[in-house]
Amino acid sequence: MRAEIIAVGSELLLGQITNTNAKFISAELADIGVDVHYQTVVGDNPARLEEAIRIAEKRADLIIFSGGLGPTKDDLTKETIARHTGVELEPDNRALLSIQAYFERTGRPMTENNKKQALVLKGSTVLENRYGMAPGMAITVNGRTYMLLPGPPHEMEPMFRDEAIPYLQRVSGSQEIIVSTVVKFFGIGEAELEYKVQDLLAAQTNPTIAPLASKDAVTLRVTAKARTAEEAHRLIEPVLAELHNQVGENIYGTDDETLSSKAASLLTGAGLTISAAESLTAGLFTALLAEEPGISASFKGGMTVYDAEAKTKHLGIERQLIDTYGTVSAECAEALAEKIRDHFQTDIGIGLTGAAGPDSHDGQPAGTVWIGLSYKETSEAYKLRLSGSRNTNRLRAANFALFYLIRKLESEKV
Amino acid sequence: MRAEIIAVGSELLLGQITNTNAKFISAELADIGVDVHYQTVVGDNPARLEEAIRIAEKRADLIIFSGGLGPTKDDLTKETIARHTGVELEPDNRALLSIQAYFERTGRPMTENNKKQALVLKGSTVLENRYGMAPGMAITVNGRTYMLLPGPPHEMEPMFRDEAIPYLQRVSGSQEIIVSTVVKFFGIGEAELEYKVQDLLAAQTNPTIAPLASKDAVTLRVTAKARTAEEAHRLIEPVLAELHNQVGENIYGTDDETLSSKAASLLTGAGLTISAAESLTAGLFTALLAEEPGISASFKGGMTVYDAEAKTKHLGIERQLIDTYGTVSAECAEALAEKIRDHFQTDIGIGLTGAAGPDSHDGQPAGTVWIGLSYKETSEAYKLRLSGSRNTNRLRAANFALFYLIRKLESEKV
Numbered sequence: 001m002r003a004e005i006i007a008v009g010s011e012l013l014l015g016q017i018t019n020t021n022a023k024f025i026s027a028e029l030a031d032i033g034v035d036v037h038y039q040t041v042v043g044d045n046p047a048r049l050e051e052a053i054r055i056a057e058k059r060a061d062l063i064i065f066s067g068g069l070g071p072t073k074d075d076l077t078k079e080t081i082a083r084h085t086g087v088e089l090e091p092d093n094r095a096l097l098s099i100q101a102y103f104e105r106t107g108r109p110m111t112e113n114n115k116k117q118a119l120v121l122k123g124s125t126v127l128e129n130r131y132g133m134a135p136g137m138a139i140t141v142n143g144r145t146y147m148l149l150p151g152p153p154h155e156m157e158p159m160f161r162d163e164a165i166p167y168l169q170r171v172s173g174s175q176e177i178i179v180s181t182v183v184k185f186f187g188i189g190e191a192e193l194e195y196k197v198q199d200l201l202a203a204q205t206n207p208t209i210a211p212l213a214s215k216d217a218v219t220l221r222v223t224a225k226a227r228t229a230e231e232a233h234r235l236i237e238p239v240l241a242e243l244h245n246q247v248g249e250n251i252y253g254t255d256d257e258t259l260s261s262k263a264a265s266l267l268t269g270a271g272l273t274i275s276a277a278e279s280l281t282a283g284l285f286t287a288l289l290a291e292e293p294g295i296s297a298s299f300k301g302g303m304t305v306y307d308a309e310a311k312t313k314h315l316g317i318e319r320q321l322i323d324t325y326g327t328v329s330a331e332c333a334e335a336l337a338e339k340i341r342d343h344f345q346t347d348i349g350i351g352l353t354g355a356a357g358p359d360s361h362d363g364q365p366a367g368t369v370w371i372g373l374s375y376k377e378t379s380e381a382y383k384l385r386l387s388g389s390r391n392t393n394r395l396r397a398a399n400f401a402l403f404y405l406i407r408k409l410e411s412e413k414v
Numbered sequence: 415m416r417a418e419i420i421a422v423g424s425e426l427l428l429g430q431i432t433n434t435n436a437k438f439i440s441a442e443l444a445d446i447g448v449d450v451h452y453q454t455v456v457g458d459n460p461a462r463l464e465e466a467i468r469i470a471e472k473r474a475d476l477i478i479f480s481g482g483l484g485p486t487k488d489d490l491t492k493e494t495i496a497r498h499t500g501v502e503l504e505p506d507n508r509a510l511l512s513i514q515a516y517f518e519r520t521g522r523p524m525t526e527n528n529k530k531q532a533l534v535l536k537g538s539t540v541l542e543n544r545y546g547m548a549p550g551m552a553i554t555v556n557g558r559t560y561m562l563l564p565g566p567p568h569e570m571e572p573m574f575r576d577e578a579i580p581y582l583q584r585v586s587g588s589q590e591i592i593v594s595t596v597v598k599f600f601g602i603g604e605a606e607l608e609y610k611v612q613d614l615l616a617a618q619t620n621p622t623i624a625p626l627a628s629k630d631a632v633t634l635r636v637t638a639k640a641r642t643a644e645e646a647h648r649l650i651e652p653v654l655a656e657l658h659n660q661v662g663e664n665i666y667g668t669d670d671e672t673l674s675s676k677a678a679s680l681l682t683g684a685g686l687t688i689s690a691a692e693s694l695t696a697g698l699f700t701a702l703l704a705e706e707p708g709i710s711a712s713f714k715g716g717m718t719v720y721d722a723e724a725k726t727k728h729l730g731i732e733r734q735l736i737d738t739y740g741t742v743s744a745e746c747a748e749a750l751a752e753k754i755r756d757h758f759q760t761d762i763g764i765g766l767t768g769a770a771g772p773d774s775h776d777g778q779p780a781g782t783v784w785i786g787l788s789y790k791e792t793s794e795a796y797k798l799r800l801s802g803s804r805n806t807n808r809l810r811a812a813n814f815a816l817f818y819l820i821r822k823l824e825s826e827k828v
Contacts, residue, residue, distance in 0.1 A: 010624070012437070013451065013452075013453065014441065015440030016441070018432060019432070023431070024429065025429070026427055027428065027429025028429070029429070030428050030429055037427065037457065037462060038454065038462070040455075041454075055469060059465075070604075070605075072608050072625070102801060105781075108603065111609050113609065114605060282701050283696070283697020283716055283718065284698075287697040287698035287808075290694075290695075290770075291804070291808075293804055296720055301718050302696065302717070302718035307714070310714060310715045314757070314758070391705050
């Protein structure tokens with residue numbers, strides 16, 4: 001099967017956004033053995049879109065469109081394909097009900113142009129949009145498959161994985177299935193990780209191991225092809241064991257696990273309570289921890305004490321400690337962890353203090369961070385030397401605190 | 415001038431890398447008034463590349479290639495264009511010397527295929543590569559300009575800004591410049607905004623007004639073409655005034671301003687201090703506010719009181735208030751705002767309480783949020799009915815609190 005991806009949107013041609021959809025779709029198609037020969041971008045212009053379709057039809061038997069399914073006048077992908085293929089548009093009842101429900105729920109008025117989003121190509125397979133209003137769809141006309149996907153990546157990506165891939169596998173009659181596990185790393189750079197496991201990377205053919213580009217995380221994706229899911233998992237398991245053996249101390253989870261979901265499940269699983277006192281992160285650590293439903297069983301509260309006065313007045317940290325060591329210090333981080341633990345009467349206390357940047361703070365250069373962790377009869381302090389921008393440093397600090405918490409809880413389990 | 419961008423590289427079609435070059439080049443071309451009608455991606459395959467060139471020649475008078483100028487067998491962009499246009503390749507002495515110098519400097523042996531990188535199209539303008547070995551080039555054949563750029567963004571981007579842009583301005587003899595202002599909205603959907611200003615959108619030609627897709631914000635971009643920047647700004651100003659007139663209550667800023675940067679500048683500008691008590695957002699509001707350097711002048715502290723007990727015990731909210739109205743109520747939100755304001759002795763207090771989801775909380779359905787704002791002699795409460803996932807709701811709630819804070823501070827200024 002030869003595929004072409006056509007992304008529709010003038011904002012792409014103006015350079016206002018990057019065509020990440022073509023990359024995502026191409027990588028997913030590669031996994032199921034579909035070759036992509038061309039990617040095209042065209043603006044919100046029906047004549048030029050139709051010209052692009054005509055060209056794609058000469059060189060591909062699967063044409064995947066992203067974008068142009070929205071409610072506005074500029075969104076013309078569906079209408080253009082309908083006219084070009086001679087397939088009518090008709091309202092899809094499920095999509096219409098879901099759009100109406102959305103507007104009822106939010107109490108906002110539904111405008112006439114929102115109804116346009118519920119139109120689909122007659123006879124197409126509708127692909128459900130769980131994160132937005134525009135449904136996707138796929139239809140085969142004269143032996144050529146046209147697949148229409150919404151433009152926003154957070155809508156398109158889950159739709160593609162959950163609905164489009166199975167559809168394409170059905171259409172192509174493929175017997176092989178692909179199973180992959182994403183291994184997640186923290187506290188190690190991508191280049192360093194690849195260097196450490198280079199022999200393993202080079203030796204593998206099935207499963208393959210490849211870094212999965214991601215803005216926020218360093219990951220390796222282990223992908224096996226097999227006749228059954230069980231067989232694929234049997235191929236993957238020894239590779240996971242070997243990764244744990246070689247770089248296990250930087251692994252915190254797999255697949256959809258995040259630092260906060262992992263920390264939350266360890267906390268609630270062990271029945272431990274936690275609180276945090278934050279300075280440079282100003283609530284970011286607790287905000288991340290509270291991303292997980294059910295965390296209220298463990299998370300009792302937090303306090304942001306932004307300046308030295310707040311630290312002494314509202315958390316009872318001794319003025320003398322701050323005068324002696326400064327607020328950016330191991331002593332202050334441990335005191336924050338201990339005092340907040342006392343304040344909220346929790347099993348664990350976390351303290352975060354540092355110089356986020358751009359300027360130095362309390363005599364310490366930007367990027368210096370201390371994380372305090374108080375648990376049972378001891379307190380520990382971890383130092384970071386970060387080199388990012390102010391807000392990158394703040395996020396890294398909060399994530400490191402989650403990572404140290406995970407390591408602590410994992411080591412207690414053994 | 416109509417342009418097409420052709421990125422060459424099989425790694426793009428396999429989804430291993432994102433085509434950031436097309437975005438960068440498109441944005442730069444938009445600034446000098448060159449329209450991009452298509453972006454194309456093709457693999458390291460001479461026949462398919464030549465096919466892409468043939469198609470591009472029918473619809474563009476400027477074709478910009480990126481990638482395929484390297485030393486390996488796969489790199490065939492130059493050779494393919496030479497064969498297609500009938501222009502010979504010849505060694506460029508400056509490029510050859512620079513490549514030789516590189517190998518002498520690093521003490522690595524220069525191989526025969528590195529010499530290939532010094533070949534350029536005869537008669538072309540050579541574009542210097544300050545960060546790599548492959549020179550760029552541009553040549554006009556039969557009235558059509560072909561520009562060849564290296565693939566790695568850190569080589570291509572400075573080359574494009576420093577050498578390609580001046581070349582294109584010389585070739586096109588263009589005097590026109592483009593100035594744009596992005597207007598940022600909150601609390602209004604894209605469809606609703608476009609519906610409200612549809613007459614304005616339809617009436618405009620210079621400046622143009624267009625929605626700019628963005629994950630986090632609803633925006634309109636106002637773009638003017640003129641001889642001078644002053645003239646462009648004179649064209650933009652009445653359009654901005656009209657937008658403020660029609661949908662001003664949902665505008666919070668322009669260009670790089672965010673909700674948190676706007677709130678921070680209003681707070682520090684007015685010399686006002688602030689603190690926040692958070693429940694469902696668990697520190698997210700204060701974490702967003704603290705994104706701005708210098709906010710410590712205004713931001714004094716925050717507290718996360720996650721359950722009813724923490725609200726009474728640590729913030730002194732009356733048990734009876736919670737028993738009567740529940741924690742998800744206007745009364746509780748206002749009490750949070752007032753109590754935290756007293757606690758940290760600040761001018762303004764913010765309170766956030768609600769049911770983040772997925773489950774209902776304290777008798778209120780998921781997505782119900784109350785925001786309290788205490789300032790001077792009054793407290794106000796705002797109700798939200800959100801319909802997203804747990805963490806979308808939490809982020810929306812924090813952003814709504816910033817938005818109401820901005821509106822309050824703006825109205826006080828008048």
